[in-house]
Amino acid sequence: MSSHIKLWDAPLRIFHWTFAAAVTAAIATGWLGGGLMVWHGRLGLLVLGLLIFRLLWGFVGSTYARWSRILGAAFGVKAYLQGSWREAGHNPLGALSVLAMLGLVGFQVVSGLMATDDIAFKGPLYTLVTSDTGSWLSGLHRQAKWLLVGFIGLHLLAIAWYTLVRRKPLVAAMIAGRARREHPVQQDAQGGSAVAAVLVVVLAVGTVWGVQSVAGWMTPPPAAPAPTLDW
Template sequence: MASPRPSPGTTRGARVWDVPIRLFHWLLVALLGFSWWSGEQHLMDWHRLSGLTILALLLFRLYWGLVGSPTARFARFVRGPHAVLAYVRGQDATRAPGHNPLGGWSVVAMLVTLCAMVGAGLFAVDVDGLESGPLADYVSFDQGRLAAEIHGWVFNALLALVAVHVVAIVFYLVRGKNLTAQMITGRSQLPDPRPGAIDDHQAWLWKAVLGAAGAAAIAIAVARGFRF
């Protein structure tokens, strides 16, 4: 007689993050580091390519926040001031998987900052007018210079947000919640309450492919300055 198989709920944590979200997160981390390095080294062709790839990632994330898996949707984790205050006071009884009410707004702040940085970079022009973003032809030289300055200012703001993000990760790690591991494996340390359930990302695969194709098409159009 065969021995009973162990319950999936006791061997695997609950699924929290789907594959598209995890790919977005780690690609963004890598590309931000590369963008900083290429900018410091004045490798502007690579810097522009990296920025355009980040643009495609952001477009995909905005799309995925509307149609993606439950924990990826803005409607799931962007909550009002009352919910945020309740969480800060330890009075939030929902404990839904994914971003908490405070973390949800940090995600919004990060995405808005990234969009502002990339958007400014598209119109930026250097001091000599030799290097510029793909949409710089649509603005004057002075406006392009202002866009370049905004690009730098917003990057500094982004560094501050990243620092807060890292502090939050360390804070939760000390409290026994490894957020980095969750973003790698897609699962929490808590048992899966749905033994035998199909991984969520399979149900959203076709939407992810469609969104990635659309985001890439828009980024390519921007790279061409909308000239075909």
């Protein structure tokens, strides 16, 4: 029996690092504001596409990327704290962290789609809500960034603790896709084909395109100009 198992599939690893870079860049551009707000909006759409990909990949990806595995782990906190957790992939605290991170970022994306700063930025769905609703969501979007930044800090501290204290190379596993087998019940990940990955990417790109376009589809055409009389 090999001392290592296949843990994270390639599409999930690509998602993870692209997601981390896109969220970091979105926070930075939103913080700096000004002319960078154009890029803040573009990065928000990229993050939306990544979230759609991750949502769908949780149904068709490999073993440890699936929602059934993650949600199952989230309910195993008691076993983990008692030291009887033996499953590979996300442990219960890691599963809860994944759900919280995706939920926070998802809220920021959805609120950002309908937000405005009244100067340089309007979300692609801003015209579909009332001015009061847009202002309310804009305020929530600005406030929630502090919660997201704080959670990212806790996430990084947890990774450092697992790496330096528990001696579990989480970063290396997310780069190489393999991890040490710590119990005989742990098996290689199965599933997550390239065809499924391509289809999910197409669906994610199509969703982002639809979000960008829906406001234009729902905007009534301009009124025809009044006829002029040629005397």
